[in-house]
Amino acid sequence: MLDSRIIDQLRQIVGKDQVSAEKADLICYSYDATQQKFMPDVVVHPQTSEQISRIMRLANTEKVPVFPRGAGSGFTGGSLPTKGGIVLTTERMDKILEIDEENLVAVVQPGVVTEQFQIAVEKVGLFYPPDPASLKFSTLGGNVAECAGGPRCVKYGVTKDYILGLEVVTPTGDIITTGGPTMKGVVGYDLTKLMCGSEGTLGIVTRIVIKLLPLPEAKKTMLVLFDSIDGAAQAVSAIVRNKIIPTTLEFMDGRTLDCVKQATGLQVPDAARAVLIIEVDGDREFLDKQARRIADIIQPLGVVETRIAETPEESEALWQIRRSVSASLRKVNPDKYNEDICVPRSKVPEMIRKVDEISDRYGVPIVNFGHAGDGNIHVNIMIDKKIPGEQEKAEKAIKEVFEGALALGGTMSGEHGIGIAKAPYIPLEITPETALYMKTLKKALDPNNILNPGKIFLD
């Protein structure tokens, strides 16, 4: 329990209505998408960077940990208050401050919901590409902290590629600004990109300067069924080799397809053992030509069937198949470990074979889908935790999946981050020397270890 004196001081900083130590409120801020729970002592809702600065100074004086939080939609526990203390949520800092149509730049507060921002810029013909699956509720501040990805990243890159500048409150309570609204800038260290993906451990983002693109005129979706995952993977390489970078190149393996068929009654030929959903965007007239070219390129690679959407409704129907995956999986088993390894694109088939082998060996169902275009595979280990021994098997399987990805030149996480969920596995990927460099940096910037302690590297 936090001293009531500290809670009083927090009330003085942000106002009475913006602080709660009521149990019912605390519970709301105790979990994230990992379904793990840690109770904070108090939740504060600051509305300005000055308030956040004062909170951080107080926390340093009193040695109370602070856990910044967006929507709490993260998959790895990055916002969980693992040591109690203060949950600092930016959800009430939710204003779009500027959309500069001339310079294709926007300025927002961190609590703006990703999809709301996309809708706002699309209204004026602009485009913010990053599209994490959580975009209906995740916030841009959280997206920056985790460096969120999504299906469109194949063509357009990840969150950090769109962040031009930030205002940040440092772990010790200074307010700093990084980058700015220009397309280029090399004055001092690139703290903007350092913050992106630092999981709320190096600073609290209070304002975000975002680069926008012109909204593509149109898009075209196609769903292609292949007789093997190798055919689908070769198709991805062949498309890229032909100088086409589609907006999305999503895949599902045979096991995922089985789940979807079973759950939704989707009618596909029995020969189909892998799916690619390919979307291209750009000039309307050019798209038809491009879709036909893609169909020609991939035809020899074991295509069982190709469906090209001719209307937005047909496109939506194709995407609905992809969206039904998560719900379908729940019918396999109630508990899901959702990992997101990333390997060089050409290694996807080999990785899927490894995962299938691990799945068979441990007798735990594992289904794979995700972003084939950038080698980012969502590996879903489906178990029933109520069955004794299942959790242990899943954990062993996860470790082997990570080791398998690393052996192929890959990484443990393409977009979900480390948080606490993957922190125990960090030594598999990061050498002691590299870890020391990172920890030295964190320690220098947060000498009292106040800001989101115990994330990425377990204390």
Place this chain on the structure above:
Amino acid sequence: MLDSRIIDQLRQIVGKDQVSAEKADLICYSYDATQQKFMPDVVVHPQTSEQISRIMRLANTEKVPVFPRGAGSGFTGGSLPTKGGIVLTTERMDKILEIDEENLVAVVQPGVVTEQFQIAVEKVGLFYPPDPASLKFSTLGGNVAECAGGPRCVKYGVTKDYILGLEVVTPTGDIITTGGPTMKGVVGYDLTKLMCGSEGTLGIVTRIVIKLLPLPEAKKTMLVLFDSIDGAAQAVSAIVRNKIIPTTLEFMDGRTLDCVKQATGLQVPDAARAVLIIEVDGDREFLDKQARRIADIIQPLGVVETRIAETPEESEALWQIRRSVSASLRKVNPDKYNEDICVPRSKVPEMIRKVDEISDRYGVPIVNFGHAGDGNIHVNIMIDKKIPGEQEKAEKAIKEVFEGALALGGTMSGEHGIGIAKAPYIPLEITPETALYMKTLKKALDPNNILNPGKIFLD
């Protein structure tokens, strides 16, 4: 002078032929493109990261500063050995280690010359876009250290956008690896981007993992003469508003055009007071359509004349006009201060008017050209240093140019960096709090201040 014992130890580390303390050799490593000179005590040519690690450990033990150097083509003194000590050049680490055509990734040593690398990847149908003006001699290691830009950055982004991973020797001599060959990765802090543009102060890059693109099928160049800089600037905005992002959008102001006319005898109508060189790339068939569309879009904006290249030779002739700028300027005055401010794209005309006003007020010729598409203006202050008082006037003018850019939401440098040339102006752009964050980081990672001391922030 460095103790001969230390020079002997360096010889033991890298071999006798890879160390020189001869004056003639030292002179070769005493200058860069700023034309300033600082003599080092010794030059070493390591060939492995292990050797560099040992050099850094020795330097820390002996408290000798180390100045890493690529080709020495920087404009801001980032590689100058301002405190004597060791110049560590990576020019003999010049191997392209891998070009992975399947995954569009290359791995190189830091001493590979930028253009040589571009030629090598283009041979296999791939593309490395960053194109600093120095590309015929600058090295990729130097490009990473400075985060080099170039004309193609409007469409394709800067060096850091292509760096996926690095091997780095830290200031204390550890060998660390950052990132990797995957398109996504969020494990730990993004040290890769932190190194990019850190001007050799946070680590010495020893291996670079580079993202490549498919080589565009074709390109098309057009040169457009406008009756005012405002027309040219409006043209840039209008093109982008029409969802076209050209590969390059280079501009020259009226004063630059005057220099080129005078020096080369270029024939253009007297009404021409600004030039845009626009290049688009991509699908051959699509390009003609796009070039015509651009011509239509910009026609109402004061176009005096449009020249569209129909052949590669005609394209080359148009680019020759742009390339003649630097030589033409030398005819105005012998000494050039080449600044590279960057402002939001829409502010370019206002910035040019400010610069013209500063030029007139101080009576020093200033000509502007550069990358209009991303607001990156090369401001060239032309003086004759032999004339008493000229240098002081130039320095006052530069400060006002920087202040002008910052007042428009811009930055002092889009691609040249800070080094020592702009270090005195850092407080204009970076707040004391932000500078403290950066300095804390440097101090923690380089406790003895051995690696490139006195750069970015004057000691």
